[in-house]
Amino acid sequence: MDRDSDSCRLVVVGRRLPSALVAIALAAFAFACNSGSAHDPGAAASGEPATVGSASAAPAASVDPAVLAYAQHQIDLAYAGTDREPPTAATKPQKGKKVWIISPSQIGESASVATNAAKEAGELVGWKMTLFDAKGDPAAFSAGIRQAIAAKADGIILHAIDCAWVKQALVEAQAAKVKTLAYYALDCDDPSVKGEPLYSGSVNFGSQFGDYASLTRAWGAVKADWVIVKTQGHAKAISFKEDELLVVKYIREGFEQELAKCTTCEVVKTVDFTIPDFGPKLQQKAQGALLQHPEANAIHVPYDTPMLLGIGNAVMESGRNDQLSVIAGEGFPSNVQLIRDNRGQDAANAFPAVWTGYAAVDSLNSVFNGQKPQDSGIGYRLIDREHNLPAPGKGYEASKDFRAAYKKAWGVL
8 A cells, every 4th residue: 555645544652632623532531530420349341240259250271470570670770760861062062954743633742742742842952843633634744844845944853654655755755855753653674664764863772772663562571561460469450552653552562562461361352443433433443342341450551642532531431441451652641530530541651752852853854964873861660540640630751850951952941
């Protein structure tokens, strides 16, 4: 399939809905602020008691204590956090650069938090920043790149847009000597694409995990370890699958591969979804999975937005909120509130989106100066109601003062 054509389907973290679906998305989003109906937490979605633990159920298999110990160790490390120090030095940015940011969609926090931070950071160093919102239209990704080229941009920052979606437009950017910098995305030399790299650079998330694909799998694996511990090695998980975007695919793979190490755990249902499903359709899919699997005791959602746009509603309406261990993504403010209020989400493997926006500007500055992007220091931190929960009304913030560090490194204090 030509992923640079209008026929492509978009499935991306933080991607915005087409305008016809905005009202649906916002209506679903509003559930986070509404009180839910009272339910018997011991009842299944059908209204009948769950069969798990009943007299007719088969005896639970014996859990390997080494598996539990390993999972506990992994989540203890994640609770402590994997952030490192942000950069302390950089080549002084040249003022007056024209830089475009291509956002897949600004309707939700998964994209808007990082892209707004990149715009803020670019303006701090004296660049003229233009934020292009593709509004969930995959054809607009390439259109945005081409508009930036026509506007004589010096650089383009791409948020969560895999090279494979915009291959021809990136070739055109190279020909026009426009530098391109990506984050939360995979280049065309990824094994799933098997092509030549086309980005000028990518945000460097450090070498402790290897490449970015390995980092995303490790991020997903920690979420499986949390589920293993929460279910004491008896996870019956529902896994939500959205594989068109490679980063989301690799998060799911990391979760499922780690869960498979627990021989007394299993994925009982995989639920496929896409961005156009956000809202009532996604809620119906989640409700169907819960009805089909009354034995399910855990849910994995690859990132935060689907929780707000369907899955969280399904969990609350099922009456099984207190029976399910639910973990999602990045720790944005609305999702942190769900965790705090025990309304369908219990944990997130949080990632500092604002820091990523600042790192994108620092990385593009390196590319402008013929240098490889330096280690950003960015890591993740596991949060739940008992650990690392941000203050009311706040999303996850990194443990390091990256803003001060970058300002000092850029000489803009």
